[in-house]
Amino acid sequence: LLTFGMLVGTMLLSSLSANAWTFDFETLTGGPESIKEYEGKYSPVSTPSAFGTDGTIYQTGLYDDMVVIGDFILENIATSAYIAAIDPTTQTAKWAIGLRGASHITQILADDSYVYVAGTYADDVIFGSNDDNEQTIHGTELSHDYANTFVAKYTTAGVLVSVLPIIPVLADAETYEDKDLSVTPTALALRAGKLYLSFSYKGGYKVGTHTINGTVQSTQSKTTCIWLVVLAIPTDNFTN
Numbered sequence: 001l002l003t004f005g006m007l008v009g010t011m012l013l014s015s016l017s018a019n020a021w022t023f024d025f026e027t028l029t030g031g032p033e034s035i036k037e038y039e040g041k042y043s044p045v046s047t048p049s050a051f052g053t054d055g056t057i058y059q060t061g062l063y064d065d066m067v068v069i070g071d072f073i074l075e076n077i078a079t080s081a082y083i084a085a086i087d088p089t090t091q092t093a094k095w096a097i098g099l100r101g102a103s104h105i106t107q108i109l110a111d112d113s114y115v116y117v118a119g120t121y122a123d124d125v126i127f128g129s130n131d132d133n134e135q136t137i138h139g140t141e142l143s144h145d146y147a148n149t150f151v152a153k154y155t156t157a158g159v160l161v162s163v164l165p166i167i168p169v170l171a172d173a174e175t176y177e178d179k180d181l182s183v184t185p186t187a188l189a190l191r192a193g194k195l196y197l198s199f200s201y202k203g204g205y206k207v208g209t210h211t212i213n214g215t216v217q218s219t220q221s222k223t224t225c226i227w228l229v230v231l232a233i234p235t236d237n238f239t240n
Contacts, residue, residue, distance in 0.1 A: 101125030
C-alpha cells in the first residue's frame with residue numbers, strides 16, 4: 001500500500017527519469033580488432049564541468065586518440081584535454097576544442113560571456129580555438145609529467161582569448177640535481193572582475209614577468225618545500 005509521500009516520491013522519480021538524457025562521445029579507431037587490442041584506452045575521460053547562465057553545459061575531459069564530439073572531430077597529441085559546450089535543450093554539441101599536448105583540465109568556471117579553465121601540462125600544448133587562432137604554451141625541463149600550470153580564457157563561443165602559463169623555476173637550477181619541481185592548481189574562483197587561482201608549488205614559480213624563488217629543503221633526500229599561493233588575475237588582460 002502506497003502512502004501519499006511514497007506516491008509523490010514515485011511520481012517525482014518517474015518525472016526525473018522521463019527528462020533524463022545522456023550525451024554519447026565516440027572515438028575513431030582502426031576497427032573492431034583495434035578496439036579489442038586497445039580496449040579501455042581510446043576513450044574520453046570526464047573531468048570537471050560547469051554550467052553557463054543560459055544552461056549550456058561546459059564539459060571537459062581527456063582523450064588519447066581522435067575523438068568525435070557531435071559534429072566535431074578532435075585530434076590529440078599525447079593525452080590531451082578537451083572542452084565541449086553541450087546544449088541541454090537539443091542535447092547536441094555547440095562546439096568542441098582540444099588542448100593538444102599532455103594536458104589536464106582540473107578547474108572550470110563559466111559566466112555570461114566567458115569560460116575559464118585551469119589545469120596542468122607537461123610539455124608544449126596547443127590551445128585550440130574556434131576562430132583558428134591557436135596558441136602554444138611551453139613547459140619547463142625542470143619538471144616531470146604534469147608539473148606546469150595554465151589558466152585560459154575562452155568566449156562562450158569557443159574562441160580563445162588568452163592563456164597564462166605558470167611554470168616552476170629555481171634560482172640556482174645547476175645545483176639542484178633532482179629537478180622535482182611543480183606548480184599544481186587547487187582551486188579557481190571568479191569575483192568582481194578578477195580570477196583567483198590557488199596553487200601549490202615546489203621550488204619557485206614564474207607567471208608573466210613575476211618570479212618567486214622558493215627554497216629547496218634537501219637535494220640529498222630528494223624533497224622540496226611545498227608552498228601555497230593565491231594569485232589574483234584581472235579577467236580583462238590576464239596579467240598579474
